[in-house]
Amino acid sequence: MNLLRNIFLRREAGIAVMIVLFCIAVGAVKPQFLTLDSLRIILLLTPLIMIGAMGQMLVIVARHVDLSIGSMLGFSAMVTGMMFKFYPEIWWPVGFLVSIGIGAALGLLNGVLVTLFRLPAIIVTLGTLNLYRGLTYIVSNAKQIDRQFVPSALKSMSQTSPIFGIPWIIFISFGIGLLTYGFVMHTRVGRQIFALGSNPIAAPLRGIAVNKVTLLVFTISGALSGLAGILYASRWGFVNPSNTGSGFEFQVIAAVVIGGVSINGGVGTVLGTVLGVLLLGCVAAALPLLGIPGTTQSAIYGAVILIALLIDRTVRQQGIASLSRARA
Amino acid sequence: MLKKTLLAGLALGMAMATTVAIAQEPVKIVYIGKNTGNPYFDSITGGFEDACKSLGCEFEFVAPATAEATSQIPFIEAQIQRGVNVIAIAPNSPDALNQVLDSAKAKGILVLTVNGDLVGNESHRDATILPVDFTKTGPNQVELMGSMIGYKGDIAILSATTEAPDQNTWIAAMNDTLKNDPKYKDMNLVATVYGDDQPEKSTTEMEALLSNYPNLVGVIAPTTVGIAAAAQVVQSRGIADKVHVTGLGLPSEMRDFVKDGTVSAFQLWSPYNEGWLAAHFAVGVLGGTIKNEVGSTFEVPNLGTITIADKNAMNTQAELTTFDAKNIDEFNF
Numbered sequence: 304m305n306l307l308r309n310i311f312l313r314r315e316a317g318i319a320v321m322i323v324l325f326c327i328a329v330g331a332v333k334p335q336f337l338t339l340d341s342l343r344i345i346l347l348l349t350p351l352i353m354i355g356a357m358g359q360m361l362v363i364v365a366r367h368v369d370l371s372i373g374s375m376l377g378f379s380a381m382v383t384g385m386m387f388k389f390y391p392e393i394w395w396p397v398g399f400l401v402s403i404g405i406g407a408a409l410g411l412l413n414g415v416l417v418t419l420f421r422l423p424a425i426i427v428t429l430g431t432l433n434l435y436r437g438l439t440y441i442v443s444n445a446k447q448i449d450r451q452f453v454p455s456a457l458k459s460m461s462q463t464s465p466i467f468g469i470p471w472i473i474f475i476s477f478g479i480g481l482l483t484y485g486f487v488m489h490t491r492v493g494r495q496i497f498a499l500g501s502n503p504i505a506a507p508l509r510g511i512a513v514n515k516v517t518l519l520v521f522t523i524s525g526a527l528s529g530l531a532g533i534l535y536a537s538r539w540g541f542v543n544p545s546n547t548g549s550g551f552e553f554q555v556i557a558a559v560v561i562g563g564v565s566i567n568g569g570v571g572t573v574l575g576t577v578l579g580v581l582l583l584g585c586v587a588a589a590l591p592l593l594g595i596p597g598t599t600q601s602a603i604y605g606a607v608i609l610i611a612l613l614i615d616r617t618v619r620q621q622g623i624a625s626l627s628r629a630r631a
Numbered sequence: 632m633l634k635k636t637l638l639a640g641l642a643l644g645m646a647m648a649t650t651v652a653i654a655q656e657p658v659k660i661v662y663i664g665k666n667t668g669n670p671y672f673d674s675i676t677g678g679f680e681d682a683c684k685s686l687g688c689e690f691e692f693v694a695p696a697t698a699e700a701t702s703q704i705p706f707i708e709a710q711i712q713r714g715v716n717v718i719a720i721a722p723n724s725p726d727a728l729n730q731v732l733d734s735a736k737a738k739g740i741l742v743l744t745v746n747g748d749l750v751g752n753e754s755h756r757d758a759t760i761l762p763v764d765f766t767k768t769g770p771n772q773v774e775l776m777g778s779m780i781g782y783k784g785d786i787a788i789l790s791a792t793t794e795a796p797d798q799n800t801w802i803a804a805m806n807d808t809l810k811n812d813p814k815y816k817d818m819n820l821v822a823t824v825y826g827d828d829q830p831e832k833s834t835t836e837m838e839a840l841l842s843n844y845p846n847l848v849g850v851i852a853p854t855t856v857g858i859a860a861a862a863q864v865v866q867s868r869g870i871a872d873k874v875h876v877t878g879l880g881l882p883s884e885m886r887d888f889v890k891d892g893t894v895s896a897f898q899l900w901s902p903y904n905e906g907w908l909a910a911h912f913a914v915g916v917l918g919g920t921i922k923n924e925v926g927s928t929f930e931v932p933n934l935g936t937i938t939i940a941d942k943n944a945m946n947t948q949a950e951l952t953t954f955d956a957k958n959i960d961e962f963n964f
Contacts, residue, residue, distance in 0.1 A: 335842050344838045348831070445667040445694075449883045450859070462867040539830045540863065541884070544668035545696060546829065587831075591839035597825035597832075598793050 358524030366568030373551030380532030384448030410525015501569030678906025762900030769804025833860035
């Protein structure tokens with residue numbers, strides 16, 4: 304009984320309930336939604352968002368926001384794709400180092416602008432959102448990297464599986480989730496991010512190197528965007544200067560916020576974020592299956608995000624209310 | 632009227648120039664694409680560039696970041712300012728550009744639509760260059776699909792956006808062909824879905840088609856993003872022998888899928904030839920060697936005799952090109 308109550312008191316309860324209700328509702332109309340095959344489809348929709356969401360979660364917990372992730376994804380994917388195209392003799396896994404490295408450098412630049420010039424992150428990253436996208440056009444001469452230049456071994460990471468028919472990129476994304484969990488729960492710096500976000504004024508007084516922590520979260524966000532960049536090339540087989548990563552920030556921030564990460568900083572969990580990502584994946588997979596026409600899908604997608612937030616908030620407030628009753 | 636005077640003036644100028652010395656400024660041509668980073672336009676641009684190398688014109692390609700109806704207006708204005716002789720454009724809207732194109736024409740600029748026309752507003756451009764007679768796209772695609780599935784079974788269409796005019800014309804023609812031609816009476820169109828020309832969305836729509844219609848034997852995707860996404864789904868599920876994908880695609884994007892047998896054949900035209908024809912036409916008209924009148928004909932190297940059809944429209948080829956494992960390596964776009 305206590306265990307059950309503890310489960311419901313957790314922040315993640317609302318979103319978990321939402322996922323279950325949503326899947327049951329869709330499954331009632333389209334039974335094929337509740338099959339392993341559609342689970343595979345949902346999971347394949349989520350790896351990039353999952354990876355981006357882990358970085359974004361850290362940034363938002365530190366009371367900032369990173370709007371430039373889609374452009375960092377696009378730029379690192381493009382440079383990596385150009386390496387594949389013009390230097391095919393380079394061993395392809397080097398692409399991971401290149402993509403992650405470039406992403407980290409761009410993220411670090413965001414962090415430097417935020418800390419050095421004391422600018423709000425929303426403005427800085429809005430600027431670099433455009434800057435990095437513009438640089439993507441410049442380096443690529445606005446030319447797409449076609450399918451034939453992306454190494455087949457990289458592409459097959461999205462199709463072949465080490466175990467249970469689950470493709471490699473899904474393992475990578477959950478691996479990043481686990482690493483993030485370890486980082487925030489079991490390292491000093493990880494805890495400092497939360498301390499900084501809950502009280503930025505008190506944080507330096509408690510000996511937290513605020514600038515270093517801020518630089519770190521933006522660099523991680525950039526590095527993970529870079530990882531998502533090379534995985535984009537794996538998943539879709541091409542890199543396009545305007546499409547690749549475009550709108551990525553909206554999906555990721557929606558997932559993070561649905562997952563219960565407070566936009567006011569200081570609060571958020573890896574599990575909640577993962578559930579937020581999965582809910583978005585369920586919705587994206589369910590809408591076409593239900594035969595909802597393309598013209599109304601984006602309105603419904605938006606409405607589902609709002610409803611999810613409302614349900615999450617209601618469930619949590621009731622949890623808090625019952626907790627205070629129990630104590631009284 | 633003004634245009635005719637100008638053309639006459641130009642012709643006169645040419646005549647004088649040839650008698651005195653060939654010191655004429657090269658013709659400046661700009662092509663305004665729908666959006667940047669679209670590999671389709673790289674190919675059209677290639678045709679323009681090669682033609683300008685042999686004809687001695689100056690060529691530039693510009694395009695807005697996104698393919699919105701009004702996003703091309705500032706680009707047209709900038710080119711009028713720059714003083715180009717020819718504006719070729721792939722219009723993002725059939726009517727939003729009327730005014731700005733009129734002001735270009737008033738400055739004596741030759742305005743051509745290339746790869747898409749201002750349907751219903753043809754008076755706002757001087758001529759149009761289209762790859763094929765687009766009324767053939769629908770029937771040709773249905774025939775190719777039919778030949779792949781033995782003219783029998785459930786098929787679906789995976790399109791781009793719901794409001795794209797060319798897509799809707801083709802889809803309407805596909806529906807007509809399926810309904811009215813007895814040859815296709817056993818082919819059953821079960822759904823038409825839209826992937827918005829995004830790989831993610833096209834993929835989820837394709838997955839949903841497979842899930843909702845287990846008897847599906849074919850998918851026609853008359854859009855380059857859609858056909859690649861559909862092929863990728865079929866490839867990763869290993870169901871190429873059961874579900875046949877075809878449509879309109881770029882050889883550069885489809886080569887791998889054709890070689891590994893995921894897609895046996897698909898169609899398109901040569902975007903390269905559109906640029907090639909447009910440059911030859913523009914230089915010819917400005918030089919006075921081509922009359923921009925319905926019914927007049929002219930020769931273009933590699934393309935043969937081109938006839939200016941109704942509404943000043945020209946086509947680079949009569950039928951769609953079909954690409955398969957045998958010929959795909961002959962195309963480099």
